[in-house]
Amino acid sequence: MTLELDYNPSHLMFLVTVVDDRDGEVIGDAIQRLVEMDEVLACHALPCTTKKNRPGHVLLVLVDGGDDPDETAERVAREIMTLTGSTGVDRFDADGVYSVPSRFETVEVEYGDRRWEVSVKIAETPDGETVTVKAEFDECRRISEETGVPPREVKALVEAAARVGGRVDLKRREIRAD
Numbered sequence: 001m002t003l004e005l006d007y008n009p010s011h012l013m014f015l016v017t018v019v020d021d022r023d024g025e026v027i028g029d030a031i032q033r034l035v036e037m038d039e040v041l042a043c044h045a046l047p048c049t050t051k052k053n054r055p056g057h058v059l060l061v062l063v064d065g066g067d068d069p070d071e072t073a074e075r076v077a078r079e080i081m082t083l084t085g086s087t088g089v090d091r092f093d094a095d096g097v098y099s100v101p102s103r104f105e106t107v108e109v110e111y112g113d114r115r116w117e118v119s120v121k122i123a124e125t126p127d128g129e130t131v132t133v134k135a136e137f138d139e140c141r142r143i144s145e146e147t148g149v150p151p152r153e154v155k156a157l158v159e160a161a162a163r164v165g166g167r168v169d170l171k172r173r174e175i176r177a178d
Helices: 024-035 069-084 137-147 151-164
Strands: 006-020 040-049 055-064 090-099 102-111 114-124 130-135 166-169 174-177
Touching: 006 069, 024 040, 024 055, 024 069, 055 069, 069 090, 102 137, 102 151, 114 137, 114 151, 130 137, 130 151, 137 151, 151 166, 151 174
Parallel strands: 102 166
Antiparallel strands: 006 055, 006 090, 040 055, 102 114, 114 130, 166 174
16 A cells, blocks of 8 residues: 655644643643633653653644634643643644545444434545544544444444444444345
């Protein structure tokens, strides 16, 4: 398989800070609040050892600079510092991003007389070979809460149905091809 990539030039940047002496709840809350910002595309926390051998986290935030990258970076950096107590944020600019072409589809899930639709991201090569199929976990978890079927099972069935263009009968744990 030859993987052809799309290249989208844009003004992306990574904002990076190292946070020590903060517990996981503070880091988790910061990640959740940061990804809710429109200009934040992704946020990751990596465990590390900081000066004086203290445990810490490297917070890595991918930001779309939009029309005013400097203002955007400053606003997001202020939010990072407010949420984490960090005293500094480094900025690394990127010219663009490489990605596999992808699209979204929905898969119908039924459980008795109840119905849901789950969004599925599908990435494929230009000749149609599937690279990845990923169901929206939050949607699978919501169905799980309403049916009692574990979210990992809902997710696996939805992704399998997306691969064959089918739907899921969750009560019977079956995929029905359309």
